[in-house]
Amino acid sequence: MASTGPTVPPLIMRILAASVAVSHRAGNIIRDILKAGDLGIVDKGKNDLQTEADRAVQRCIVATLHRHFPRVAIFGEESLDPGDRIPDDYIVKELSQDVLSHVCPDIYKNVSDDQVVIWVDPLDGTAEFTQGLLDHVTVLIGVAVNGEARGGVVYQPYYNYQSGSDAGLGRCIWGLIGLGSFGFTLKSPPANKNIITTTRSHADRIVTEAVNACEPTEIVKVGGAGHKVLLLIEGKAHAYVFASKGCKKWDTCAPEAVLHAVGGRLTDLLGNPILYHQQVQHRNAGGVLATLHNHQWFLDRIPANIKSTFVSDTASEEMVRLQQQAKASASSVPSGDTLFKEGSSVDPPEFHKTL
Numbered sequence: 001m002a003s004t005g006p007t008v009p010p011l012i013m014r015i016l017a018a019s020v021a022v023s024h025r026a027g028n029i030i031r032d033i034l035k036a037g038d039l040g041i042v043d044k045g046k047n048d049l050q051t052e053a054d055r056a057v058q059r060c061i062v063a064t065l066h067r068h069f070p071r072v073a074i075f076g077e078e079s080l081d082p083g084d085r086i087p088d089d090y091i092v093k094e095l096s097q098d099v100l101s102h103v104c105p106d107i108y109k110n111v112s113d114d115q116v117v118i119w120v121d122p123l124d125g126t127a128e129f130t131q132g133l134l135d136h137v138t139v140l141i142g143v144a145v146n147g148e149a150r151g152g153v154v155y156q157p158y159y160n161y162q163s164g165s166d167a168g169l170g171r172c173i174w175g176l177i178g179l180g181s182f183g184f185t186l187k188s189p190p191a192n193k194n195i196i197t198t199t200r201s202h203a204d205r206i207v208t209e210a211v212n213a214c215e216p217t218e219i220v221k222v223g224g225a226g227h228k229v230l231l232l233i234e235g236k237a238h239a240y241v242f243a244s245k246g247c248k249k250w251d252t253c254a255p256e257a258v259l260h261a262v263g264g265r266l267t268d269l270l271g272n273p274i275l276y277h278q279q280v281q282h283r284n285a286g287g288v289l290a291t292l293h294n295h296q297w298f299l300d301r302i303p304a305n306i307k308s309t310f311v312s313d314t315a316s317e318e319m320v321r322l323q324q325q326a327k328a329s330a331s332s333v334p335s336g337d338t339l340f341k342e343g344s345s346v347d348p349p350e351f352h353k354t355l
Contacts (some may be wrong), residue, residue, distance in 0.1 A: 010104045012111050012143065012176070015069060015118065016151050017095035019141040020174050022064040023155035025092050026057045026139045027170045030123060030157045039130060051130065054078050057122035057139060060090040065120075065141075067091055071113040073278050076120040077250045098182075105178040108145070110329055115322050117144045117278055119253040125224030127201055134158035136200075138226030142253025144276030146326050147319035149266075151176045152254030154226045173230070175261035186262055187235030188292065193217045197228045197237040202246050206306055210243035210269070210287075214301045225288070229255035232292045233262060239298045240290040243269060243306055247284040249276055259290060266290040268312050271299045275313035286312045 009017070030053045033039065039051045058078045063086040065074055121140040123129060128136035137158055143151035152175055159171035175181030189195060196216040199207060200223045211219060220237055222228060225247060231237040253276050256266040268274055268286025287310050291298055315323075 009100050010109045010111065011069075011113065011116065012108045012145065012151060013100060013102070013104045014095060015065070015072070015116065015143055016153065016174060016176060017097075017099035018065060018068045018092070019061075019118075019143070019151075019153040020096035020099050020172055021094055022061050022092040023139050023141060023153050023172055024170070025064075025090070026060055026122065027155055027157035029053065029056050029060060029090075030129075030137070030139070031169065034129075034134075050078060051123070051126060053129065054123045054126055056090075058120060059084060059086050060092075061120050061122060061139075061141060063090055064092045065118060067093075068095075069113065069116075069118075072116050072118060074118045074120065075250065075282070076122065077248065078122060099174065102179060105176070107178060108150075108176075111145055111326075115146050115326070117147075117276055118142065119144065119250040119276060121226070121248075121250040121254075124226045124251060128223035133223060134161050136223040136227045138224055138230070140226050140250060140254040142250065142255075142257060142276070144253055146322040147275045147277035147280070147315060148273060149177075149253045149256040149260065149276055152257030154230065154254055154258055156230075173258060175258040177257060177261045179261065181233070181258045181261040184230075184234060186233055189232075189235045189238045193238070195220060195237045197222060197231050197240050199223075199242055199244065199246075202242075202244055204244070206243045206309070207241075210302055210306050211241050213303050213306075214239060214241055214298055225251040226255050229259050229266070229290055232264060232290060233259060238291065238293075240266075240288065241298070241302075242288040243302070243310075244287060245283055245285045245310070247288050248282050249274070249280065249284065250282075252284060252288060255290070259292070262292070264290065264292040265295040267295070267299070269299075269302050269307055269310050270312050271296075272312040275315060275319065277316050277319040279316040279318070280313055284313075286310045 119142040125136040139155040141153040160167040173183035197220040200221040228240040
């Protein structure tokens with residue numbers, strides 16, 4: 001009897017395994033560039049910086065993922081010269097065995113190349129990186145399936161950087177909706193407070209009004225969408241409120257998947273999903289609201305006059321076709337193994353009655 005050889009893991013597990021592996025290499029690149037001291041800062045516009053770390057890490061991640069998955073669409077934040085030579089050591093050939101040790105949920109087993117879009121932010125929190133606020137910095141690799149965020153990698157290159165010279169630097173968090181999120185300890189925020197996290201450097205009257213409407217007991221202003229979502233899952237904030245059109249798809253895809261995989265939600269300010277198909281506009285024109293619990297309560301607090309200035313993403317014909325195709329093929333999946341598990345509560349948070 002002929003041997004059939006080793007079983008190839010499903011595409012989405014291989015993409016996440018490659019993304020986790022390359023995120024560690026990205027962290028090394030960021031740390032090496034900062035240590036060398038020449039950040040190569042370029043001003044791309046108002047409050048929008050780019051450094052050599054942004055450029056180098058995007059080359060590393062995009063080249064690696066293209067090498068592994070040449071038919072998958074990949075969008076990165078930075079504009080690079082297509083003629084740039086990619087150093088050989090930027091191509092990460094191995095896959096994370098930790099990721100591949102997990103059993104892929106049945107719903108993903110037949111996902112094909114044309115159903116996937118990868119969104120890459122090589123260095124989220126660039127302004128903070130240049131200012132030495134290193135705990136704000138993350139590397140984000142989001143995996144969308146049929147236009148919706150489903151998997152994500154959030155790498156913190158400077159996790160533990162204030163713990164002394166002997167502390168190991170870096171932490172990789174990854175998740176897949178229907179499987180879970182890994183690399184951190186999930187915590188709930190304090191019940192007797194209402195801590196809102198929002199932008200550190202992009203605040204204006206509308207951003208401030210939206211935050212204040214959510215009745216905060218404390219406001220935490222930090223850089224990076226990835227960092228803000230980490231505050232949610234580690235119990236350091238109740239909601240991430242950003243009433244602005246300045247955020248992009250590569251900022252939210254990975255954090256959304258990690259948050260959703262543990263029962264949280266990330267939507268626009270109208271309560272509609274942010275979409276990630278190939279034809280979607282890159283800007284999040286609907287703003288961002290993210291919570292671990294009580295999403296509807298916060299959504300209801302956003303004033304109507306603010307909501308009226310934002311616009312939700314629209315699905316492309318191809319996205320609708322792929323979703324219908326996926327639903328048809330999912331009809332044979334056991335009911336206990338569902339991709340679309342929601343875990344957030346719509347009840348008012350405890351703090352609202354105790355303050």
